[in-house]
Amino acid sequence: MSIMNNKMNTALALVLGCCLALSAQARDKRDYHEMVYDSGCKSCHDQGTKTYPSDGSCLQCHDVEELVEQTARSEEDKWQNPHNNLHYGKELPCVECHGEHQPKQPMCNNCHTFKFDKHKQ
Amino acid sequence: MSDVNLLGRRNFIKGMGAAAGVAIASPAMAISEKADGVKWDKEVEVLIIGSGFAGLAAAIEATRKGAKDVHIFEKMSYFGGNSAINGGLFAAPGTPMQKQEGVKDSVDRMVADQMKSGRGVADEGLLRHVAEHAVEALQMTMDAGSEYHPYLQQLGGHSVARTYQTTVSCGAGITQPLYKECKRIGVKTHNRSKFEGFIIGEDGKVEGVKMREGYYFKEEDSGKVVYIRAKRGVIAATGGFAQNINLRMAQDPTLTSEVGCTNAPGATGEGMYEMFRIGAIPVHMAHIQSGPWASPDEGGFGYVSNYSIYNFPHSMAINRLTGKRFMNEIADRKTRADAELSCRDEKGEALPPILITSYKHSKKHPNTKKVIKYNVGWKFDTVEELAKHFEVPVKPLKAQIEEYNSYVKSGDDKQFGKNMTKAKDKFIEAPFTVVRLWPKVHYCQGGVQITTKAEVKDSFTGQPIKGLYAAGEVCGGVHGVSRLGSCSIPECMVMGMTAARSVMDA
Numbered sequence: 103m104s105i106m107n108n109k110m111n112t113a114l115a116l117v118l119g120c121c122l123a124l125s126a127q128a129r130d131k132r133d134y135h136e137m138v139y140d141s142g143c144k145s146c147h148d149q150g151t152k153t154y155p156s157d158g159s160c161l162q163c164h165d166v167e168e169l170v171e172q173t174a175r176s177e178e179d180k181w182q183n184p185h186n187n188l189h190y191g192k193e194l195p196c197v198e199c200h201g202e203h204q205p206k207q208p209m210c211n212n213c214h215t216f217k218f219d220k221h222k223q
Numbered sequence: 224m225s226d227v228n229l230l231g232r233r234n235f236i237k238g239m240g241a242a243a244g245v246a247i248a249s250p251a252m253a254i255s256e257k258a259d260g261v262k263w264d265k266e267v268e269v270l271i272i273g274s275g276f277a278g279l280a281a282a283i284e285a286t287r288k289g290a291k292d293v294h295i296f297e298k299m300s301y302f303g304g305n306s307a308i309n310g311g312l313f314a315a316p317g318t319p320m321q322k323q324e325g326v327k328d329s330v331d332r333m334v335a336d337q338m339k340s341g342r343g344v345a346d347e348g349l350l351r352h353v354a355e356h357a358v359e360a361l362q363m364t365m366d367a368g369s370e371y372h373p374y375l376q377q378l379g380g381h382s383v384a385r386t387y388q389t390t391v392s393c394g395a396g397i398t399q400p401l402y403k404e405c406k407r408i409g410v411k412t413h414n415r416s417k418f419e420g421f422i423i424g425e426d427g428k429v430e431g432v433k434m435r436e437g438y439y440f441k442e443e444d445s446g447k448v449v450y451i452r453a454k455r456g457v458i459a460a461t462g463g464f465a466q467n468i469n470l471r472m473a474q475d476p477t478l479t480s481e482v483g484c485t486n487a488p489g490a491t492g493e494g495m496y497e498m499f500r501i502g503a504i505p506v507h508m509a510h511i512q513s514g515p516w517a518s519p520d521e522g523g524f525g526y527v528s529n530y531s532i533y534n535f536p537h538s539m540a541i542n543r544l545t546g547k548r549f550m551n552e553i554a555d556r557k558t559r560a561d562a563e564l565s566c567r568d569e570k571g572e573a574l575p576p577i578l579i580t581s582y583k584h585s586k587k588h589p590n591t592k593k594v595i596k597y598n599v600g601w602k603f604d605t606v607e608e609l610a611k612h613f614e615v616p617v618k619p620l621k622a623q624i625e626e627y628n629s630y631v632k633s634g635d636d637k638q639f640g641k642n643m644t645k646a647k648d649k650f651i652e653a654p655f656t657v658v659r660l661w662p663k664v665h666y667c668q669g670g671v672q673i674t675t676k677a678e679v680k681d682s683f684t685g686q687p688i689k690g691l692y693a694a695g696e697v698c699g700g701v702h703g704v705s706r707l708g709s710c711s712i713p714e715c716m717v718m719g720m721t722a723a724r725s726v727m728d729a
Contacts, residue, residue, distance in 0.1 A: 153437075157414075189303065189398075190395075212488070213308065213525045214521065214526070214597065215597045
């Protein structure tokens, strides 16, 4: 069974790999970002497609103040707001906690046991 | 199935990349170079490496002294270094709050406490310089907007209460205001900028640095190297190396990756090693301190550390195997960390001891709510409940509570000689709050040797290396074997300010 699976995986990987080799960098993505993909890699990869997007790239569409509001917590826990947190305020680059092509954990988890149920990895 | 597929695909892509001849990352060689023939990409007046307490204080002070073009370079994507996640505890002698609380203190007394914990090898001159200017540095934080709890704390090894703590119980209560102040006064800050070596002039003077801009942490080939000339000088405020497992194990093989660490991921020490490379004197590299207030139930410094620091003076630390105390709860950090590490079960496995505090006393610190809410500390209504939860023999535990309470009453701890001043009238009574303790690597006493002017001394000549200054945890030998709690922030701030003054006077 496991051998079968491996074979299937290899076959799948080959097919996918060839497609990928052709389209260079296509990877996992968030469905709700579909429209951004439609307008091309460079809409996010503003420093060229061979490197990471700039730290300001997400902010072309997303507004920090809005995010701060959306993730606001009660007065007692106000500094646990990931978009306006105790340690770095509103300045933490998005990619520290979110990845477009690969999942990421909230940075808070390095030291804290906070739960972010709606965290978009 | 989907997970497996993903993995297969990723590995396959990696293979493709290599086969297709895509450039493979090779470790970047960071080497100090001769200035002769270097083409400078940029020129700045004061160049500061690192954005923790020391770097931020240096930037503000340099600007106050008239510098017009001050630049801070930070390798991480965010500013504040390890300082942004530290405990926010600031010791100073002769403060307004001490006057208010009637605490008699002096520079001499603070230095004497630190010399004792340094076990004979601390640098008295540097400790005195820091203590003398600590109030001034505290003022700088307040001027920038830092706010402090309205009470003092007495930390382990300190003979009196002299420690302020930010209202947010974190160093961010200082780095955030200082960072904003830097922005306000026109300091230029650069993140994702990794320092990769000094550029040395003919006379051995540090002329500038090699800097990798657009750097992504741990991706050593990311970004692009530029050469930056520093007209007045370079201030290295690059911090400790507690997160660099290889480097810390080279000094102390017991500090493996299994041992927890309170530090930010960027505390990896390359700045210090670059200074050694050009001749700086390494001091006390093997004195790496573990924090005895840390918890095995959360990562890093977390919430428990400050909870314990606040509560140790009026709490009882218990070995779960015996139900008895095993240390002076406010001895210096090394004494306590060593004592905790000796708490083991019959098989010799780690058995983290517990800290028991009366809820009515612990609840005065804001972290108590947090530790309970986030399940890294627990509240119990009876001794029996507590003993059952942690599998502590209840009879000896009850006897120990009774005995300890007699010391609270008499003010004389016959078991471990704990200073009971801050425990006055604070009996151990139900309901209790309890956390588990296990030391984590916290602070590197070692680093480069500096003078009281923050100059970096050269191994060969014994003279300061021209054009180079260092401040903060990257410096070594200041505290000796064991640094006292809340003495790092004053050191970072004062030496950062001192470095800035020296740069501007040079």
